[in-house]
Amino acid sequence: MSRNSLLILTSALMVSACGHYSPPETFESKMARYQVKHDGAGVVPKIEAIEFRPTRSRAPASVMQESNAEDVAFSNKKLYFITLYRQYNELAAYSSSTSHKTxxxxxxxxxxxxDxxxxxxxxVKWAAKYDDQSIDNDQYSRYYPELYLSMDTTSATPRALDLARKDHQKTSNYVQKAVDQHVDKTYAELAExxxxxxxxxxxxxxxxxxxxxxxxxxxxxxQGMAILLKTTVFSNKAVLESLKKHKAASRMPASVGLQVDYEYEVMKRLGVPWAKSYYQAIQQGP
Known part of the structure; x- marks a missing residue:
């Protein structure tokens, strides 16, 4: 083969290789590939994170943060299932339905x-109450993640917040409907x-x-919390902590016994225990 022919062949191979090159996939792109577009069971609400700085937090005495050997040995999938299952039971208590699926x-x-x-x-006796003068302010609304729940069964939009900003008088109704929809979606994922x-x-x-x-x-x-909120168990935790702000006052039992905080186990498993302080900030409100 002549020198000129070799150069032409080499150039052609280089052009061909460049034509097939694709840049490394970003983390955001990888996460987006797992966002279901048509099945309500896979729709994660688009919750916006508040501005915050992590602080050291102390867990309640009734919650056993350090689990026994069996608990910490859970596979990721088992830990995810148990956490989602327990979150569903908590969320269902806020549904308007007289009886939820089990x-x-x-x-x-x-x-x-x-086990x-x-x-x-x-x-749960609760009533969604918001400051009508502040609900149009993102810095205020982000403290109420339930406002970001979807009103649609198969899409993340429209959110309850989108409709509430057009008609403040119906905000509570929109939120209740969105919570009901979210409970059904969570059940659908558990069934899946x-x-x-x-x-x-x-x-x-x-x-x-x-x-x-x-x-x-x-x-x-x-910014880190915004990434975590793209996953079901983290967004559910945010919604639950916010809904507690709307609960009617009730007398709690003197002792509920030791129990494993599976949501915190998830945080530790992912190496983000600092997220606990985020949820405390949500519960405290703006």
Whole structure:
């Protein structure tokens, strides 16, 4: 082969290689691949994070932060299922439905359901109340993640907040409907996990776990929290902490016994225990 022919062949190969080159996939792109576009069970609410700085937090004495050997040995999938299952039972107590669906059988997580079953919670007496003069302000509304829940069964929009800003008098009604929708979506994901052993949202959670372990993609700040809120268990936690602000005053039992804080176990598993202070800030309000 002549020298000129060799140069032409080499140039052609280089052009061909360049034509097939694609830049490395960003973390945001990877997360987006797991966001379901059509199935309500996979729709994660688009919650916006408040501005905050992590602080050292002290857990209540009734909550056992350090779990026993069995608990810390959970697989990521089992920990995710148990956390979501317990969150569903808490969320369902805020639903307007007189009775919510229960997870009685779960082939893929039978032992987890049997060992960590929780009794059906009584309905929570609550009323969503907001400052009409402030609800149009993002700095205010971000302290109420339930406002960011979707009014649609298969999409993250429109949010309750979008409609509330057009008609402040119906804000409470919009929020209640959005909470009801979210409870149904959470049940749908649990049913998916029980039947197939996994879900699209779990894949997003596992992907987040992998990326966080490789590099610091979730720093201890508002930007890092915004990434965590793209996953179901973190967004559910934000909604639950906010809904507690609307509960009617009630007398709590003197002791509820030691129990594992599975949500905090998730935070520790992902190396983001600082997120606990974020939820405390949400509960305190603006």
């Amino acid at each position: 997870i009685d059988q779960c082939p893929s997580f039978h032992s987890a359901l049997v 960590h079953a929780v009794p059906k919670q009584n309905k 996990l029980c039947e197939y052993g996994t879900s699209d949202n779990y894949y997003a959670f596992e992907n987040l776990h992998t990326e966080i372990r490789k590099k610091s993609v979730a720093q201890a700040n508002s």
